[in-house]
Amino acid sequence: MSTTSSSGRPTTVTVSFIIWLVVVLVNILQGIVSLVSGNSSASTAQSVGTAPLVGTAIFAFILAVVEVIIVFRMRDGRNWARIVLLIVAILQVIGVAGVGALSGGNAFGWIGGVAVVVATILMFVGGANAYFRRR
DSSP states (O other): OBBOOSSOOOOHHHHHHHHHHHHHHHHHHHHHHHHHHHHHTOOGGGGGHHHHHHHHHHHHHHHHHHHHHHHHHTTTHHHHHHHHHHHHHHHHHHHHIIIIHTTTTHHHHHHHHHHHHHHHHHHTTTTHHHHHOOO
8 A cells, every 4th residue: 555645645544534434424324214214103193202313313414514524624634633533433432332232233333333443543554643743
């Protein structure tokens, strides 16, 4: 794997960026599916119970948009964005290991957790540290 792309960005940072984007997009799709499946089975009597589901989905979508912005800032060499993504990764891995293990596990959750770990490691190896210091 080459150490830098034509933009001067290390390849590890570019690959990390792509993995982060895929993870965020999959999370958005998972949220949409969960929202649609939750609303499709709701009757009129249960409609009060769907309000928290819709609120949670809207909140998750807003967080996903913020996360995409942070991922782009990481790609541009902003060290603060790399640190924020490290914290997001830690929280996601804790969530996958804790909640996922207790609920019987979710293959997508585990795959996403592994992807986040790989993306996070890539932000700190190769020429990445010098790239973030330079910015």
